[in-house]
Amino acid sequence: MAMNTDHGPPEEDDLLPCGHTLREVWEAWDDGHVPDHPHMSRCSHCAAALDGLQVLDGYVRSARTAEADEARAAEADGSAAAGADAVAARVMEIVRLELRPGRTLPLGAPDEDGWIVEAAAAKAFRSAAETLPGVRAGSCRILPADADGTARRGPLPGGTVPRGPVSVRLQVTGDLSRPVPELAEEVRARITEAAHDDLGMDVRSVDVQVIDVFVDLAMDVSLGGSLDVHGGGDLDTGPGTALGLDAGPEARGSGSRGQGRRGGGGRLR
């Protein structure tokens, strides 16, 4: 039996035996209200939860201190620094997924009750894009989409996207082993494939933003001073057609100047 198919999994904070939630305790502590709170200042359950949160906070502070020490002593013991990094990464992963998991996105058919947090779906899409040589994936946003694939404003971060199609927006950087439009099209195809094969998610459009390009300076590449693809105008990379979906035709490229990279200032669409 499917429940909540229209509104997603119900919001259910971790309820303490006293009736307060972990989130309330955390927020009260963060705001400095616990000592004056008529309930939390005397409740053993809230106190126990607060102990745990303070342990977690201690881990975070220790990890941050270790990172700062590492930055000051670049040649210090690498294994200790790596250990601190691992603790920091683990703690922050838990906190991020627990308190800031991003949107909850629908998986499978409209009448099912399967979901995935945005962070996990974005991770899958970034990995898929990076299977292409010379491509590094950056920010990935997944938004509810209209039937024609047009992205529309969804709920606030942490909310639940209504069951239905979604739109993916991914930023990438790439080398110049192929033209930017071709790069965008290849990324779009990989994302669409991953949406179907790895996730089972109804992705109607994939917008790829090529935000930077890298040039192997050893190569004899002449860019003519800019990404001379469309001279700063908009470049329509053409409709994405993988899996027959109405993929959104968008690829933006903007170059930057610096060591090991060169690009034009044009905005490619």
Next chain:
Amino acid sequence: MTTRQETQSRVVEAAAKAAASTPGVAFLRPGLADLLRGSTYGARGGGPRTPGVRARHTDVPEGWHLQLHLAVLRGHQAAGVTRAVRTSVETAVHAALIALAAERPDDAAGTHGARGTAGKAAAVSVTVTVTDIA
């Protein structure tokens, strides 16, 4: 007599076991509360908790709603795994409730959640959320 809490415990255990043995499930993901309970409540004799599974008794329909948070193994389609988990968990929890009702005929009215109103089978619904691809 079986209490609602005992029934809930059986429901959660059955769901966790069924989900964890479903192909494609990497692990049931403990929430922050589970981690903290592990170091606080557990030490105070609160007993073990089952990470990644929450069960809530529902009045309409009479039965149980379960929320599972889990990581999917890479190489398995996430939607397919959630579908299999939901089917597996629904079956397992139904079986657990039937067994519990048979053990406790005194609970014919279903007041402890082992069965629905007037002895009908309790409804079971399952929400599965993928939190990671491992």
